[in-house]
Amino acid sequence: MPLETVVDTPVTSVRRSRLNRNKWYGLLFILPTFGAYLLFSLVPTLAVFVLSLFKWDLVNEPVYIGLDNFIQLFNDPLFLKSLRITFTYVLYNIPIQYLISLLIVLALNRPLRGIKAFRVIYLVPWVTTPVAVAIVWKWVLNPSMGVLNYVIELLGFNRVDWFSSAMAMKSVLMVNIWQHTGFSTLILLVGIQSIPKMYYESAEIDGADRIRSFWHITLPLLKPTLLFLLITGFIGSFQVFDTVYAMTGGGPGDSTSVFYFLIYKQAFNFLEMGYASAMSVVLFIILMVVTLLQFKLFRNTTYDYS
Known part of the structure; x- marks a missing residue:
């Protein structure tokens, strides 16, 4: 027996026409965003790949030099x-920041009075402009007139030159951790609160303490959240500039x-646009x-909480 065929009635024709019209409306709505993405993201990215094969100083005509920029790059000490400085910064920044965030989350994930107000307070540094944060901390860490050295002296210790060759990178690291810990804390808090309580209740019935529950329930189920934080954290840390x-202005x-600051110097201080583009291509490959x-490493990290 043949299957029953659907007759194209006037009602279905009108419905199909309406669906097609809505489809075109949807495309029109996303067109501005897609156009902005093409104009300000995709086209400049492709232009950087092309420009990395040229020598250009923003004044004269670009000169094609092939892979010479990349050869010069890997011979540049x-x-x-x-x-090396950037990788060192990343390897310190991410573990310290996420460890502090996790400790804060475990403290905040409790029904305490005033805890919601504190959750807002720790986000303030993250929403503040990075340049403004850096300028304030530059004053706080001033070796001769800084507030921090004044407090250190009151405690009976010697002043610290926070911007010496040995301490400057540690100062930058400290400020960035202070500023961005709020974001990772927020993401981890959302991740922990999305874990169903029935898992902890079952573990408690089985006699598991808080430490075992953390290692066998919280940490495994936080893997998707940790993957997101690691990806965004690595990209953000590798692009530290503000x-x-x-x-420090890259000094003393x-x-x-750091890598991003060197790209800026090559492009806008020395007008080596092709060389800076080659560095940007290397950065893109590293991040990818x-x-x-x-x-x-975090394969199969999605979980069904239903």
């Missing part, structure tokens, strides 16, 4: 030094000349490879 620019010497590795 300053590039290799900035890469704090370095406002606090080149002790805080690390992101893919993180996805591979």
Whole structure:
């Protein structure tokens, strides 16, 4: 027996026409956003890849030089030094920041009086402009007139030169951790509160204490949240610029000349646009490879909470 065929009635024709019209309306609504993405993101990104093969100083015509920028890049000791400084910064920033955030979350995830007000307070540094934060902290850490050294002296200790070659990167690291811990704390708090309480209730019935519940319930079910934080944290840490620019200017010497700051110097101080573009391409490749590795390490991290 043949299957019953659906007759195209006037009602279904009108409904189909309405669906097609709504589809075009939807495309028109996303067109401005898509156009802005093409104009301000995709086209400049492709232009950087093309420009990395040229020598250009913003004044004269670009000259095609092939892979010479990349060959010069990997023979440049300053590039290799900035890469090492940046990786060191990332390897310190991410574990310390997320450990502090996790401790704060475990303290905040309790029904205490006034806890909601405190959750708002710890987000204030994150929503503040990074340059403003850096300028205030530059005054606080001033070796001769800074508030922090004044407090250190009151406690009977010697002043610290926070902007010396040995301490400048630690100062930048401290300020960035202070500013961005609020964001990772917020994301972790949402992740923990999305875990169903029945898992903890079952563990409590089985005699598990809080430490075991944390290791066997909280931490495994936080893997998707941790994956998001690791990806965004690595990208953000590798692109640190505002704090370095406002606090140290890459100095003293080149002790805080992170990768992004070096790109800025090559492009706008020395007008080496092609060379800076080659550095940006290397940065893009590094971030892409690390992101893919993180996805591979955190494979199968989605959970059904139903």
